Amino acid sequence: MGLTYFFKLITKINFLLIFIAFISTSTLLCQTRGAEYRTLDSYTYGRFETRAKPAQGDGIVSSFFTFDDPADPWGEIDIEWLGLFDHIIDLNIITTGQTSHIRQHYVPFNPHLDFHDYGFEWTPEYVAWFIDGEEIFRQTGSHIMELDSAQKLMMNLWQPVYADWVGTFDDRILPRFSYYDWVKYYEYTPDVGDYGTDNNFTLDWEDDFSDFNQTRWEKSDNHTWGGNQSILIEENAVFVDGMLVLCMTDDIHVGYIDVNLPALLWARQIGSMIMGRFSEEINPAGAIPEHFGVSGVGIDSVRLDSDQRTVFIYTDNDSIAEGTNLAALQISDDNPTPNTLTVQSVQIHLSALVTFPLKINNGGGPYADYLPDQEWGPDVEYGYKDGNFVSVSDPIENTTEDSLYQTCLNRTADYKVRVPNGIYSITLKLSENYYSTVDSRTYDLVLEDSLIFENLDVFSLAGMHNAYDLTINNVVVNDQQLDFYFSSRIYGLGYVTAGPFINGLVVEQDSIFSLSTLHDDSNIPNNIQINSCFPNPFNSSVTIHYEIAYPSDISLKISALNGAQVFENSFFQQRIGQHEFRWQPENHISSGIYFLSLSSYGSIVSRKLLLIK
Secondary structure: OOOOOOEOOOOOOOHHHHHHHOEEOOEEOOOEEEEEEEEEEEEOOEEEEEEEEOOOOOOOEEEEEEEOOOOOOOOEEEEEEEOOOOOEEEEEEEEOOOEEOOEEEEOOOOOOOOOEEEEEEEOOOOEEEEEOOEEEEEEOOHHHHOOOOOEEEEEEEEOEOOHHHHOOOOHHHOOEEEEEEEEEEEEEOOOOOOEOHHHOEEEEEEEOOOOOOOOOEEEOOOEOOEOEOEEEOHHHEEEEOOEEEEEEEOOOOOOOOOOOOOOEEEEEEEOOEEEEEEOOOEOHHHOOHHHEEEOOEOEEEEEEOOOOOEEEEEEOOOOOOOOOEEEEEEEEEOOOOOOEEEEEEEEEEOOOOOOOOEEEEOOOOOEOOEEEOOEOOOOOOEEEOOOEEEEOOOOOEOOOOHHHHHEEEEOOOEEEEEOOOEEEEEEEEEOEOOOOOOOOOEEEEEEOOEEEEEEEOHHHHHOEOEOEEEEEEEEEEOOOEEEEEEEEEEOOOOOOOOOOEEOEEEEEEEEEOOOOOEOOOOOOEOOEEEEEEEOOOEOOOEEEEEEEOOOEEEEEEEEEOOOOEEEEEEEEEEOOEEEEEEEOOOOOOOOEEEEEEEEEOOEEEEEEEEEOO
16 A cells, blocks of 8 residues: 555544544545455565556555554555556555655556556565566665564555545546455565575465455455545455455445446547547447547547547547537446446647747746646646645755756656657756755656666765756657656655655757658558567566557567667567567677567557666
């Protein structure tokens, strides 16, 4: 659970107490029903693993974690999947005094779309997290020694009150489900084990979730804590087809059941394309032109994104008038017994003119020619998906723009800017205004799926209250959106003034180019897309996940920076859908940057790879 049990009262309390404690004006919190599944026994050290597919949707959290219950002193190790993010996973250790050591870790795939293996190793010296068998992050330091009490293994699905962390909840997305295929626990057996890092772990038990094993697990019932807007009930932890399913529901339709109609949440114009988002996964058969309508505009084709909630509607022109609606007709969800939306329309948010250089005062209001910061959404051209605003009054050295560097967007993981496809120069404007020692707060930045900098320590580079600008050149955008992902390495202290930060952002356009969304001149969307390359950077191998829209021959090539081709493979008439290919470079291939390209019938997509030996 992440910031998980951050303000948690570890007691079961009945609905009446919740009713009294969590009324805000006339709004009663705890309207939703979540679920929690946890072991009866507690464990000290070991490797904990699961294969999971977490729920997507703003405002909710799925988790796999250990927790010292009762929390005296506090001890917790987390993997949390926020439904808000499609490329971020929260990794956290919480210690005495509810001190967080969180990293919101970038992953090059959407964790909500498929099952992956997740796990962590807990030893007296370190905690390390893993995805699909690859270590992705490790923490050491004095706080690890505080984790010296036995902890229960838990999984839950809940709705936090913290919108600046998890996004704004919309009850139209209910119900939501998180799936767990199995769980394994390995004892920590240094020097005599046969699994994990240095073979220091030995399998103790595993559960394939064929049924409810009451000798090992319990379901939380009528349970909540401060900061949680849902009540966890035993009816929402169910077993289906050999999986544990944790359910997020309303208070009437509980359990693994869906009787709600899909809803069209919003629509957004992007050139001659309209992007729409549904409340839940829809049946792919409904993603056809006949099921959508836009007044005065012809629809050429429709593509359903891999999340099964987002549709891309390609129109015959980009002349959409203010106030025009997108209508959806006869749209069914993917439930075994489909729920069908007869008709619904929403107003289309039109693109606003963006002028360059685009300047943003992160965490602040309008300043000189800088625009005010804002929350990301379908109706804006830029914004943050999470974080909070903080400011100082101290003078800032090395600048005449004190006001710009005095405000700050803090504790942010995901920032987005809509731009035309092209090549850009990006300047981050930074000032460390809260920490006065080296290695107090550091973070990484991934921009457009590439690791730009690692372990950035602004204080060590510039000192405190000192303007420091970082410029990144030759940033290629081919999906009409700049994506910034910030991941803390050393989080800092507290909640408000910790984590990755940015004071200002300048986006300069170097050149523009068009990205064809149609194949040839037919009304067929681009056939091929790369979903992820993981891990990236990589050491021994990288797995390339891609999908194709119609059967075709695929060519895969990997080239070095100097253009020399180092690998090539071809696939004959691959089927529609998702595919993966694992590249394991030969020993003579050295560390460095490589370029992957996938091509099909004239459509070419590419991705940068970083090999580190």
